[in-house]
Amino acid sequence: MSVRTAIPLLTPLLPDRDSLAPYLDQLDRNRHYSNFGPLNTALEQRLSGLFEAHSNHPIHVTTTSSATLGLELVLSSLDLPPGSKVIVPALTFVASLTTIIRAGYIPVIADIDPDSWLLTPAIAAEAATQSGAKAVLAVAAFGQPQDTLGWSEFQRQSGLNVVIDAAGAFGSQWVEAPDIPVVYSMHATKSLAAGEGGMVVSGNATVNNTVRQLSNFGINLDANAGFPVGHLSFVGSNAKLSEYHAAVAHASLDQWDAQARLRQRIYHDYREALVQACGADLQWQAGIQLAAPTIFCVRMATDARDRLEKICQQRQIATRRWYQPLLHQHAAKVAPIIKQPTPIAEAVANGLIGLPFSTFISRQDITDVVEAVSLATVNIAPINQLK
Ligand SMILES: Cc1ncc(COP(=O)(O)O)c(C=O)c1O
Structure with missing residues (x-):
């Protein structure tokens, strides 16, 4: 075994x-x-x-x-x-x-x-x-x-x-x-x-x-x-x-140039694999292709995110809710702050998850993560649109 x-x-x-x-x-x-x-x-x-x-x-x-x-x-x-x-x-x-x-x-x-x-x-x-x-x-x-x-x-x-x-x-x-x-x-x-x-x-x-x-x-x-x-x-x-x-x-x-190329290639292949497996169940941050990605973040339906965290915990795949809690949700001791309405930040955060990513991640690791995300997103209501 x-x-x-x-x-x-x-x-x-x-x-x-x-x-x-x-x-x-x-x-x-x-x-x-x-x-x-x-x-x-x-x-x-x-x-x-x-x-x-x-x-x-x-x-x-x-x-x-x-x-x-x-x-x-x-x-x-x-x-x-x-x-x-x-x-x-x-x-x-x-x-x-x-x-x-x-x-x-x-x-x-x-x-x-x-x-x-x-x-x-x-x-x-x-x-x-x-x-x-x-x-x-x-x-x-x-x-x-x-x-x-x-x-x-x-x-x-x-x-x-x-x-x-x-x-x-x-x-x-x-x-x-x-x-x-x-x-x-x-x-x-x-x-x-x-x-x-x-x-x-x-x-x-x-x-x-x-x-x-x-x-x-x-x-x-x-x-x-x-x-x-x-x-x-x-x-x-x-x-x-x-x-x-x-x-x-x-x-x-x-070593930066070589490292950046490696980071880009891994990020690209990883994301392609997820898009093929889970397509519209995932939302990505819009923008340019990063020169040297260091983290890997994706948004999914809240139920799928919560289910994925449980699956990953069982399979010893580390995940992180990057940048959460949101700034104002920390704030009991951090004062004074002023808060404007933040409905978009809350909607994004509710489904956001950071997946494993580094220059050391293997193809098998990526396959395992993609399998976990596919399992988590299957039969879940589609991600809610933000606009
Ligand atoms: C958006 C942002 N600001 C500030 C920092 C703090 O950087 P440092 O650890 O160099 O103080 C970080 C660290 O990850 C960050 O992500």
């Missing part, structure tokens, strides 16, 4: 020790371990070159110890009055919410688009009229990119500041608009993995310089600031990326 092995939800892919060796050798020679050392500087330069190939303006990259801190510092750099309202979509990771509160603002939780499952400028405009918000934290949810040019237009017309949380969208989300800062994660589960890490990318040197100072406690580093170097000019934090993490990020970047 064959013994079934468990199928994990997600297995990170980080560079092995041989790929790290040249960067660790540099670290040994440099004897510089944090505080904007040479590996960090070189990493920021490599990354800005990559982003500049996808925009027609200079790009500034500032690394941080996580995307969460990067987001908190960019939001702080907006310097809005304490208690200002900031719009955020209901369907996102909790960090999108906590960073707003930690920056001293009040989240306004808004709905999402029924096709892309993203906050859009039109939804934000409506939420701003209702709430009097001063800023928007738009999210590239599930790695699906936001339209920076569209948000730039929104920012110009509305006067609200826009920041994009693209934590899971490295390689798919670019920074086409110079006035919209975008924040990425280099957590172990992301496609450009450093273990922990983040980066703030923008076309505005002032935003990046402010974030850099905020990441170094708020100490002024600029001799031309009209303020003594070494004095506090902001209340910042310690959010610097260590040289060790920069070393991992370099090695990860060396």
Whole structure:
């Protein structure tokens, strides 16, 4: 009798020790371990070159110890009055919410688009009229990119500041608009993995310089600031990326293209197999084909989702209700928040499920997952349309 092995939800892919060796050798020679050392500087330069190939303006990259801190510092750099309202979509990771509160603002939780499952400028405009918000934290949810040019237009017309949380969208989300800062994660589960890490990318040197100072406690580093170097000019934090993490990020970047192709191929074959087996019983997030998918999410009828979870539990197939509970459903202790009506986010979340996905997933694993999804969706009423 064959013994079934468990199928994990997600297995990170980080560079092995041989790929790290040249960067660790540099670290040994440099004897510089944090505080904007040479590996960090070189990493920021490599990354800005990559982003500049996808925009027609200079790009500034500032690394941080996580995307969460990067987001908190960019939001702080907006310097809005304490208690200002900031719009955020209901369907996102909790960090999108906590960073707003930690920056001293009040989240306004808004709905999402029924096709892309993203906050859009039109939804934000409506939420701003209702709430009097001063800023928007738009999210590239599930790695699906936001339209920076569209948000730039929104920012110009509305006067609200826009920041994009693209934590899971490295390689798919670019920074086409110079006035919209975008924040990425280099957590172990992301496609450009450093273990922990983040980066703030923008076309505005002032935003990046402010974030850099905020990441170094708020100490002024600029001799031309009209303020003594070494004095506090902001209340910042310690959010610097260590040289060790920069070393991992370099090695990860060396392998990124090959890894991204592999992720795309597996995602494509997996999705094709599910579409063939379950067709109209499944709804997919609308948008571009992602450059390097790291998670695998699909919507189905609520009954089918609940049945699938039971089947997967019996068969040791890991699943996750990504981004659930929705932001406002956490909120007993997380206050104050303001909530707009979110019927679409609730309808999407009621049938959303994350299936196992990684560069290590085998064909047999995929066959097993597809079989479980087919079993769960058979004889279930069709998925309800969102429009
Ligand atoms: C949408 C979103 N925002 C923020 C984060 C936080 O990123 P980090 O772990 O780098 O702080 C994540 C992490 O997955 C995320 O998905």
